[in-house]
Amino acid sequence: MKKxxxxxxxxxxxxxxxxxxxxxxxxxxxxxxxxxxxxxxxCVQHPDRKRELSFPKGILTRNVHHVLDDPEIQIVLELxxxxxxxxxxxxxALRRGKHVVTANKALLAEEGRDIFRLAEQKKRRVxxxxxxxxxIPIIKSLKEGLxxxxxQAILGIINGTSNFILTRMTxxxxxxxxxxxxxxxxxxxxxxxxxxxxGVDSAHKLVILALLGFGQExxxxxxxxxGIRHVSxxxxxxxxxxxxRVKLLAIAKQTSQGLELRVQPTLIPKGHPLAFVNGAYxxxxxxxxxxxxxxxxGEGAGRLPTSSAVLSDxxxxxxxxxxxxxxxxxxxxxxxxxxxxxxxxLSTRYYFRFSVxxxxxxxxxxxxxxxxxRISIASVIQKETHQRRSVPLxxxxxxxxxxxxxxxxxxxxxxxxxxxxxxxxxxxxx
Amino acid sequence: MKKxxxxxxxxxxxxxxxxxxxxxxxxxxxxxxxxxxxxxxxCVQHPDRKRELSFPKGILTRNVHHVLDDPEIQIVLELxxxxxxxxxxxxxALRRGKHVVTANKALLAEEGRDIFRLAEQKKRRVxxxxxxxxxIPIIKSLKEGLxxxxxQAILGIINGTSNFILTRMTxxxxxxxxxxxxxxxxxxxxxxxxxxxxGVDSAHKLVILALLGFGQExxxxxxxxxGIRHVSxxxxxxxxxxxxRVKLLAIAKQTSQGLELRVQPTLIPKGHPLAFVNGAYxxxxxxxxxxxxxxxxGEGAGRLPTSSAVLSDxxxxxxxxxxxxxxxxxxxxxxxxxxxxxxxxLSTRYYFRFSVxxxxxxxxxxxxxxxxxRISIASVIQKETHQRRSVPLxxxxxxxxxxxxxxxxxxxxxxxxxxxxxxxxxxxxx
Numbered sequence: 001m002k003k004x005x006x007x008x009x010x011x012x013x014x015x016x017x018x019x020x021x022x023x024x025x026x027x028x029x030x031x032x033x034x035x036x037x038x039x040x041x042x043c044v045q046h047p048d049r050k051r052e053l054s055f056p057k058g059i060l061t062r063n064v065h066h067v068l069d070d071p072e073i074q075i076v077l078e079l080x081x082x083x084x085x086x087x088x089x090x091x092x093a094l095r096r097g098k099h100v101v102t103a104n105k106a107l108l109a110e111e112g113r114d115i116f117r118l119a120e121q122k123k124r125r126v127x128x129x130x131x132x133x134x135x136i137p138i139i140k141s142l143k144e145g146l147x148x149x150x151x152q153a154i155l156g157i158i159n160g161t162s163n164f165i166l167t168r169m170t171x172x173x174x175x176x177x178x179x180x181x182x183x184x185x186x187x188x189x190x191x192x193x194x195x196x197x198x199g200v201d202s203a204h205k206l207v208i209l210a211l212l213g214f215g216q217e218x219x220x221x222x223x224x225x226x227g228i229r230h231v232s233x234x235x236x237x238x239x240x241x242x243x244x245r246v247k248l249l250a251i252a253k254q255t256s257q258g259l260e261l262r263v264q265p266t267l268i269p270k271g272h273p274l275a276f277v278n279g280a281y282x283x284x285x286x287x288x289x290x291x292x293x294x295x296x297x298g299e300g301a302g303r304l305p306t307s308s309a310v311l312s313d314x315x316x317x318x319x320x321x322x323x324x325x326x327x328x329x330x331x332x333x334x335x336x337x338x339x340x341x342x343x344x345x346l347s348t349r350y351y352f353r354f355s356v357x358x359x360x361x362x363x364x365x366x367x368x369x370x371x372x373x374r375i376s377i378a379s380v381i382q383k384e385t386h387q388r389r390s391v392p393l394x395x396x397x398x399x400x401x402x403x404x405x406x407x408x409x410x411x412x413x414x415x416x417x418x419x420x421x422x423x424x425x426x427x428x429x430x
Numbered sequence: 431m432k433k434x435x436x437x438x439x440x441x442x443x444x445x446x447x448x449x450x451x452x453x454x455x456x457x458x459x460x461x462x463x464x465x466x467x468x469x470x471x472x473c474v475q476h477p478d479r480k481r482e483l484s485f486p487k488g489i490l491t492r493n494v495h496h497v498l499d500d501p502e503i504q505i506v507l508e509l510x511x512x513x514x515x516x517x518x519x520x521x522x523a524l525r526r527g528k529h530v531v532t533a534n535k536a537l538l539a540e541e542g543r544d545i546f547r548l549a550e551q552k553k554r555r556v557x558x559x560x561x562x563x564x565x566i567p568i569i570k571s572l573k574e575g576l577x578x579x580x581x582q583a584i585l586g587i588i589n590g591t592s593n594f595i596l597t598r599m600t601x602x603x604x605x606x607x608x609x610x611x612x613x614x615x616x617x618x619x620x621x622x623x624x625x626x627x628x629g630v631d632s633a634h635k636l637v638i639l640a641l642l643g644f645g646q647e648x649x650x651x652x653x654x655x656x657g658i659r660h661v662s663x664x665x666x667x668x669x670x671x672x673x674x675r676v677k678l679l680a681i682a683k684q685t686s687q688g689l690e691l692r693v694q695p696t697l698i699p700k701g702h703p704l705a706f707v708n709g710a711y712x713x714x715x716x717x718x719x720x721x722x723x724x725x726x727x728g729e730g731a732g733r734l735p736t737s738s739a740v741l742s743d744x745x746x747x748x749x750x751x752x753x754x755x756x757x758x759x760x761x762x763x764x765x766x767x768x769x770x771x772x773x774x775x776l777s778t779r780y781y782f783r784f785s786v787x788x789x790x791x792x793x794x795x796x797x798x799x800x801x802x803x804r805i806s807i808a809s810v811i812q813k814e815t816h817q818r819r820s821v822p823l824x825x826x827x828x829x830x831x832x833x834x835x836x837x838x839x840x841x842x843x844x845x846x847x848x849x850x851x852x853x854x855x856x857x858x859x860x
Contacts, residue, residue: 135721137575145567148741224773258769290738291565298724308720311578339688343654
């Protein structure tokens with residue numbers, strides 16, 4: 001097995017996350033993918049600064065050419081953000097025959113044209129899973145999973161800051177300003193939040209999604225962009241009364257008049273799954289002519305989700321580099337049965353439905369039996385019915401053991417006051 | 431560019447869908463992936479039967495060896511279902527150095543061990559995106575997109591039939607039997623629905639998901655399986671009152687006591703996105719230590735969604751075969767700006783919030799102006815407030831043109847009775 005050498009430019013939040021995972025789970029990744037990634041050089045501004053993560057000597061460097069000029073480095077990971085000099089570094093890496101991984105949505109949206117063109121010329125790949133939707137594999141899904149579809153529409157909640165603010169306004173009735181302050185306090189919004197709340201970040205991501213979904217370059221200035229500053233708690237409230245939720249949606253739709261492209265605070269029906277995307281979560285709906293409607297949901301930002309996306313790109317490239325020499329083994333898994341938890345030791349909450357006679361003392365008889373089996377009741381519903389023979393008695397329990405539940409139910413079903421087999425369902429507090 | 435030759439075994443619903451897409455959009459697929467797929471042989475039981483799709487002479491054959499023995503065929507697509515002879519065909523294809531694509535979840539769950547082992551030996555790939563979740567790219571996401579994660583849990587609504595039945599019981603209060611009949615009428619359930627409603631189909635899929643997520647073979651008989659026959663409309667109703675929805679969940683969870691594996695009708699909190707997965711839709715939640723909670727949602731079955739998944743596998747393999755000779759060009763898109771629809775011709779429904787004085791005649795003044803601009807009102811909310819200066823007047827329109835809305839709002843904002851800039855938001859009936 002050949003080692004695949006990586007050079008990284010920038011060691012901020014995401015970079016540190018990626019480096020950490022590479023250090024800590026090299027073996028797991030090798031097992032899963034058949035490739036071994038090795039971080040050879042990391043270009044940082046202050047190599048001597050104290051850091052969360054320690055690197056072997058010689059890996060950190062101030063000089064970007066130690067990354068770009070190293071012929072052993074096959075993949076360059078750009079994580080400095082911004083347009084310049086990120087663009088120049090990426091172009092130089094491609095010119096030197098390296099593949100590139102980046103999370104830089106602003107750069108791809110504004111200068112992607114030059115970068116993709118050069119990559120094509122040099123027959124090198126530029127991967128950018130982390131540029132949209134944090135750890136959600138939406139880029140791979142559009143590029144590969146849904147490749148055979150004619151895409152009809154892409155609708156995304158792809159800015160976590162704005163979604164946090166709108167969710168908070170909806171839930172608490174607070175103003176935009178108050179919600180923004182809360183977002184800043186929790187680290188969901190920057191001191192200068194304009195890129196997020198004015199829709200520009202969503203538009204950057206929409207350019208990337210439209211490129212993949214519709215195979216079409218979209219200049220940023222052709223997207224109609226409207227932020228959420230003017231949305232008032234009155235709007236989120238009235239929208240609710242009318243059966244809607246207000247979300248900052250990024251929309252790209254194929255229409256007979258051309259591609260419709262817009263980022264706008266938008267009312268969507270309460271019953272649609274997108275309406276339940278709350279807080280800093282992201283979700284992207286992709287409508288394809290074969291697949292119908294699909295939705296991809298997850299955390300839209302943050303060190304670990306973004307690292308997950310970057311690593312997926314790195315491992316993808318590494319596998320492809322390696323396959324060119326020898327085909328990668330098809331599917332990695334350990335043979336033999338590992339430990340499987342016996343169902344009897346499941347611990348969860350339960351829903352019970354007993355069919356009992358409507359007579360005093362029944363509830364206490366049943367709850368005593370449950371208690372004896374360490375099952376404690378969280379709530380009870382018993383309603384009047386017009387059925388003579390039996391009435392339903394509903395209970396929800398606190399956490400209990402499956403084994404205990406089986407034993408208790410067996411005993412309960414033998415009680416004279418119980419008129420039919422008791423039903424129990426498990427509760428999953430997803 | 432080399433043509434990649436495919437052999438197909440079985441030409442039922444999905445097979446016909448795949449063949450149709452290959453015939454109709456060869457050019458699009460070639461443009462997107464840089465590979466050209468060519469269906470060389472299709473093995474069917476009755477080559478002379480009249481079919482929805484016509485094939486050039488010599489493609490249809492009764493003899494499976496015309497597929498398996500053809501050295502030009504590099505990928506074999508198995509679509510006959512069932513364990514035998516599907517397994518023998520796949521094993522033979524692998525022995526002859528071909529890659530395999532299959533949608534056969536029962537086979538993979540029960541005999542996957544032998545198949546994956548042989549594939550590994552022969553350094554060939556077995557791809558099976560269509561085996562779980564219809565067109566949702568969940569296999570690729572687990573295998574590639576989330577590859578760097580330690581998976582903590584997978585929870586899936588992965589049987590559309592059961593989900594349709596439970597949804598119907600929840601929404602209409604009908605019994606299991608009535609809901610099943612409706613599902614059969616609509617083609618969502620088979621005449622013998624046992625595989626679906628007794629949880630076995632979900633368990634098959636869970637074996638596959640656990641293999642990918644936890645790198646672990648799971649014998650089917652180690653999964654605790656419970657179907658939905660015993661769920662009564664009382665349960666869906668009481669669950670609702672308690673704040674839950676009943677769903678047939680397939681669960682695989684890493685716990686300190688080993689892997690927890692079960693398929694059971696389960697109560698999940700109403701507020702969780704999985705609770706909104708209704709009808710024949712599927713959704714899979716994957717929890718990873720880096721990515722956090724992700725959800726993948728889409729149609730769980732049907733000709734076109736399944737074809738979408740199969741084609742993704744075929745194109746994936748074709749690209750990998752081709753890359754071994756020459757690296758595939760990195761990203762396919764057309765340069766130059768195609769037609770982008772001007773925002774002014776957007777046609778959608780709108781939400782308006784006017785700040786008006788509380789005086790008779792205001793509503794008619796505004797609605798007259800809207801009418802003059804071809805904007806028709808669908809609903810109005812006007813409430814008493816204790817604010818002196820102005821009251822909010824909320825309107826939702828039928829479809830209107832953005833251009834007309836801008837003009838109307840301009841005029842309305844000049845009215846004396848309007849006290850602040852009017853707000854309008856677009857409605858997306860996703």
